[in-house]
Amino acid sequence: MRYNRLGLVLHPTRDVAAIVTMILDWAHGHQVEILVDRQQRHRVPDGVLPADPAMLVNECDSLISIGGDGTMLGALRMTVDRPKPVMGVHLGQLGFLVEVDPPELPRALDRLATHDFTIEPRSCLRCAVCEERVVAFNDIALARQPGEGFVNATLAVDGQEYGYYRCDSLVISxxxxxxxxxxxxxxxxxxPATEAVVMTPSAPMAGISRSVVLSPAERIRVHLREDSGRVAVEVDGHVVRHVEGGGELEVGFQRGAGQVVRFDPRRYRERSQLKLSLLDLPLLPEQLRELLPETLRRQAAPHRQDIPPD
Structure with a gap:
């Protein structure tokens, strides 16, 4: 099967024109149509076709996310009801999910077109927030609003009361x-090969103070007590609504909800491990660069000039 249409999912603010031009140049030589959400059409060069979001998902063979992890997660959420391959092109500094750097893009497109890649399946959380349904591939967080009290919530697993939380935020991942x-x-x-739901309180003051790891088969219900402060519900880092005391969340686990394109899984894991280790270093990015040999610093300089900071 050859690819006839590829859909673009763009970072909401970064300049993506250079990357899209590379994709268009490649597409012209392979008789592939490139589509983008019609509301983003003004941000890309001529030659990209406008489409409704439903058309991007239903009629494109694959999606290309241009941005960082947040953009990639948005693309995965778009395809949750009809999973299809999503390839990520990196425009950030420390993304864990996106694999392809801009210089690697032409080769990655060739491999995408010939199906020379593997699929990394991604699970998601499906959550009913006061009867509103949301989807998260990373996490759902209940975060306190400054000056409005703390997150006071009870946890029930398969209908049995498990315990309570009093904390700044409760993260379900x-x-x-x-x-x-x-x-x-x-x-x-x-x-990522494990199937589990992790519940972690941030700055716990009472109640459950450690992470709880649950089976995806268990039904999870979080009830905000009447004395809880108003909380923001964040889905993959985006606030979707606010919930008052007395509100409830029911969380379920869905296997294989997303398909991430991987060209070199081993190298990707090694890079992710290195990035994760850097998070624990109390150094700024420019300080870390000083630890590199001079030749590597010179090689990295042009790349930094082309990509704006996070």
């Missing part, structure tokens, strides 16, 4: 999301 907010809150690193 997938294994892949364990390197994000959950990790920053002190949660464990979970292999």
């Amino acid at each position: 997938t294994p892949a999301g364990s390197t994000a907010y959950s990790y920053a809150a002190g949660g464990p690193l979970i292999s």
Whole structure:
């Protein structure tokens, strides 16, 4: 099967024109149409076709995410009801999910067209927030609003009361999301090959104070007590709504909800491991660069000038 249409998912603010031009140049030589959300059409060069979001998912053979992890997660959420391959092109500084750097893009497109890649399946959380349904590939967080009290919540697993939380935020994550907010809150690193739901309180003051790892088969319900402060519900880092005391969340786990394109899984894992280790160093990026040999610093300089900081 050859690819006839590729859909673009763009970072909301960064300049993506140079990357899109590279993709268009490649597409013209391979008789492939390039589509983008019609509301983003003004941000890309001529030759990219406008489309509705539903058309991007239903009629494109694959999606190309141009940005960082947040953009990639948005592309995966778009395809959750109809999973298809999503390739990430990196425009950030420390992305864990995106694999392809701009200089590697032409070769990556060739491999995408010939199906010379592997699929890394991604699970997601499906959550009902006061009857509103949301999807998260990394995490769902209940975060306190400054000056409005703390997150006071009870946890029930398969209908049985498990315990309660009093904390600044409560992070519910997938294994892949364990390197994000959950990790920053002190949660464990979970292999993406594992099926689990991790619940980690941030700045706990009472109640459950450590991470709880649950089976994806268990039904999870979080009830905000009446004395809880108003909380923001964040889905993969984006606030989707606010919930008052008395509100409830029900969380379920869905296997194989996303398909991430991987060209070199081993190298990707090694790079991710290195990036994760850098998070624990109390050094700024420019300080880390000083640790590199002079030849490597010179090689990295042009790349830094082309890509704006996060």
